[in-house]
Amino acid sequence: MSQYKTYFIDLDGTIYQGKIKYPSGKRFIDRLKKAQIPYLFVTNNSTKSAIEVAKNLTENHDIATTPDQIYTSAMATADYLKATVAPHATVYVLGEDGLQEAIVNAGFEVVNRSDVDVVVVGLDRNITYDKLTVATLAIQSGAQFIATNSDTNLPTERGMTPGAGAIIAAVKTATQIEPLVIAKPELPIMTGALQRMAVQKSDVVMVGDNYQTDILAGINSNIDTLLVYSGVSTHDQINRVLKKPTHEVETLDDWII
Amino acid sequence: MSQYKTYFIDLDGTIYQGKIKYPSGKRFIDRLKKAQIPYLFVTNNSTKSAIEVAKNLTENHDIATTPDQIYTSAMATADYLKATVAPHATVYVLGEDGLQEAIVNAGFEVVNRSDVDVVVVGLDRNITYDKLTVATLAIQSGAQFIATNSDTNLPTERGMTPGAGAIIAAVKTATQIEPLVIAKPELPIMTGALQRMAVQKSDVVMVGDNYQTDILAGINSNIDTLLVYSGVSTHDQINRVLKKPTHEVETLDDWII
Numbered sequence: 001m002s003q004y005k006t007y008f009i010d011l012d013g014t015i016y017q018g019k020i021k022y023p024s025g026k027r028f029i030d031r032l033k034k035a036q037i038p039y040l041f042v043t044n045n046s047t048k049s050a051i052e053v054a055k056n057l058t059e060n061h062d063i064a065t066t067p068d069q070i071y072t073s074a075m076a077t078a079d080y081l082k083a084t085v086a087p088h089a090t091v092y093v094l095g096e097d098g099l100q101e102a103i104v105n106a107g108f109e110v111v112n113r114s115d116v117d118v119v120v121v122g123l124d125r126n127i128t129y130d131k132l133t134v135a136t137l138a139i140q141s142g143a144q145f146i147a148t149n150s151d152t153n154l155p156t157e158r159g160m161t162p163g164a165g166a167i168i169a170a171v172k173t174a175t176q177i178e179p180l181v182i183a184k185p186e187l188p189i190m191t192g193a194l195q196r197m198a199v200q201k202s203d204v205v206m207v208g209d210n211y212q213t214d215i216l217a218g219i220n221s222n223i224d225t226l227l228v229y230s231g232v233s234t235h236d237q238i239n240r241v242l243k244k245p246t247h248e249v250e251t252l253d254d255w256i257i
Numbered sequence: 258m259s260q261y262k263t264y265f266i267d268l269d270g271t272i273y274q275g276k277i278k279y280p281s282g283k284r285f286i287d288r289l290k291k292a293q294i295p296y297l298f299v300t301n302n303s304t305k306s307a308i309e310v311a312k313n314l315t316e317n318h319d320i321a322t323t324p325d326q327i328y329t330s331a332m333a334t335a336d337y338l339k340a341t342v343a344p345h346a347t348v349y350v351l352g353e354d355g356l357q358e359a360i361v362n363a364g365f366e367v368v369n370r371s372d373v374d375v376v377v378v379g380l381d382r383n384i385t386y387d388k389l390t391v392a393t394l395a396i397q398s399g400a401q402f403i404a405t406n407s408d409t410n411l412p413t414e415r416g417m418t419p420g421a422g423a424i425i426a427a428v429k430t431a432t433q434i435e436p437l438v439i440a441k442p443e444l445p446i447m448t449g450a451l452q453r454m455a456v457q458k459s460d461v462v463m464v465g466d467n468y469q470t471d472i473l474a475g476i477n478s479n480i481d482t483l484l485v486y487s488g489v490s491t492h493d494q495i496n497r498v499l500k501k502p503t504h505e506v507e508t509l510d511d512w513i514i
Contacts, residue, residue: 127389129382133418140417152430160397161390162431169430173409174419 002257004224006199007032007039008190009121010208011053013231014252015041016061018155022230028252035257039069042206044183044195044213046074046148046164047096048120054095071184071193073148077120078106079192080146080182085118092143093154094135094167095122114138121171121179122148123164136174145175149183151213184208185216190223205246209233215245228252259514261481263456264289264296265447267465268310270488271509272298273318277411279487285491285509286320299450299463301440301470303331303379303405303421304353319372328450330405331356331439334361336449337403337439342375347380349400351392351424352379371395378428378436379405380421382420389424393431402432406440415470441465442473447480462503466490472502485509 009015015025032039043053050067057065074095081091081103087137091108093100099122104110108118114137121135147168149221153160168179182188194201205224209231218225227233227245230252238244249255263276266272272282289296300310305323314322333353337358338348350357350363356379359363361367365375371394378392396402410417425436439445451458462481463469475482484490484502487509495501506512 062458125386127384127386129384129419132384132423133415136419136423137416152433158390159394160431162386162393162427166389166393166427166431169426170419170423174417174423176409 001034002037003205004205005037006036006197006205008042008193008204008206008218008223009039010046010184010206010210010214011041011043011057012155013209014207014214014228015057015063017231018157019060021061022252024251024253026061026063028255034086037060037257038197038199040071040193040197041065041069042184042189042217044073044149044151044164044189046072046099046183047125048072048098049101050075071189071196072098072102073189074102074122076189076192077122077146077148077182078102078108079195080188081108081118081120082106085144089117090115091118091120092116092134092138093120093122094127094131094171095120095124095148096126097253105230114141114143116143118144118146119171121147121164123151123154124167127167132170132174135171139171139175142158145171145177145179147179147181150181151183184213185220187217187221187247190217190221203213207252208226211237211241211245218246219243226255228255259292259294262294263454263462264294264459265299265450265461265463265475265480267312267441267463267467267471268298268300268302269412270466271464271471271485272314274488275414276317278318279509281487281508281510283318283320285512288514294514295360295454295456297328297450297454298322298326299328299441299446301330301406301408301421301446303329303334303356303440304382305329305355306358307332307354325438328446329355329359329452330446331359331379332445333449334379334403334405334439335359335365336452338365338375338377338443339363342401346374347372348375348377349373349391349395350377350379350380351384351388351428352377353383353406371398371400373400375401375403376428377403377405379422380408380411381424384424389427389431392428396428396432396434402428402434402436404436404438407438408440439447441470442477444474444478445505447474447478464509468494468502469479470499475503483512485512
């Protein structure tokens with residue numbers, strides 16, 4: 001019998017790297033499918049919808065995936081709002097289509113003004129000074145400040161371009177207010193993922209390549225972790241941290257399900 | 258004989274407040290003129306040229322001013338580059354016209370690409386993700402990171418909108434590099450002002466309403482300071498700081514030149 005009944009799995013650096021396929025990532029998912037073990041891809045990305053992320057896995061990485069197997073920080077943000085904010089709350093969104101859609105789909109009124117109940121900030125590659133200003137004035141007036149994720153950079157073909165964390169830093173500086181952050185390594189995305197899969201923490205393992213996001217998300221929420229050395233974190237870095245991952249493998253081929 | 262031979266004077270909150278005239282500010286400048294004491298307006302603003310700032314004082318606040326009486330953080334940035342960077346250095350400017358002009362006028366080649374020697378970041382109300390990306394990639398590749406000023410907010414009719422410090426925080430987060438900051442309370446703008454006026458520190462007093470910028474600029478550079486309670490800083494705040502201003506007045510009418 002398998003050690004874990006459900007897998008939470010990071011994407012970039014774990015199952016693929018940008019446009020580069022990881023054969024070990026595909027084989028890992030194939031083995032989970034064969035063993036009929038449920039899994040959920042848990043990603044800090046807030047700009048793409050579940051449909052787009054599933055399509056990318058299916059078409060570009062030969063890993064057949066349905067949208068219900070995807071949990072983005074945008075979806076986690078929408079779930080968090082549903083769980084904590086009044087149903088008719090107004091929301092100003094500084095973010096891209098994936099985020100706007102997730103919040104509208106959750107039933108909230110997304111408006112373009114600063115007298116709102118909640119401001120949600122994520123990566124927005126169409127950032128303007130006016131958008132920064134509306135978010136800033138709204139938070140100064142008492143709107144709750146929620147950040148999808150605090151990733152400082154986005155790996156792209158141009159290099160490590162600014163991530164959601166850069167946009168959020170601008171709003172933090174202009175408001176002197178700390179946001180509530182939804183995505184890994186923070187708790188809300190893990191709470192949301194557990195509820196989506198209707199599983200207990202002790203039955204789950206969080207798989208990822210990044211200690212600062214994936215592994216700390218597991219540690220912070222008392223979920224076992226599996227670090228794979230195929231992306232961001234290195235042996236040197238892990239040797240220096242006090243709280244180690246539950247498991248470590250060089251590639252996902254080394255992991256026995 | 259006057260106590261100080263030269264005055265460095267802040268503008269917003271000291272001589273006027275936005276579009277609001279301060280009669281005591283005008284009377285203070287009139288008295289300096291009558292006593293034939295030289296003065297320089299030293300402002301953290303990087304978006305306007307000296308000509309524009311002088312025009313605003315002359316036309317909107319009835320204080321006849323020439324451009325050579327203005328020293329902006331953009332001008333101080335240009336002076337700093339002239340003093341420290343090779344003459345043919347390339348510069349990427351993330352900032353508005355006043356900053357672009359000052360650096361071009363100082364003889365540097367301002368280019369729109371990331372293989373540059375220096376990146377200068379100031380307030381840019383036409384900020385785009387592409388501009389943030391070019392600045393980020395340039396600094397990651399080793400370009401020197403210079404910030405005109407770190408003011409978190411800009412007082413406007415809409416409210417306290419994001420200042421240069423917000424834009425700079427985004428670039429700091431995406432690069433994990435601290436900028437060299439030119440404007441008050443940092444040293445370079447004071448060094449530049451002293452050189453422009455060809456005066457010694459002991460002959461100068463820095464006049465302003467903001468302890469965190471104006472007064473600390475004086476304290477950090479061993480220049481006497483005069484705090485006027487007509488703007489940002491309050492008695493409560495000054496009671497709590499360890500390093501007091503040299504002098505304090507309720508309005509500039511209370512200051513004997």
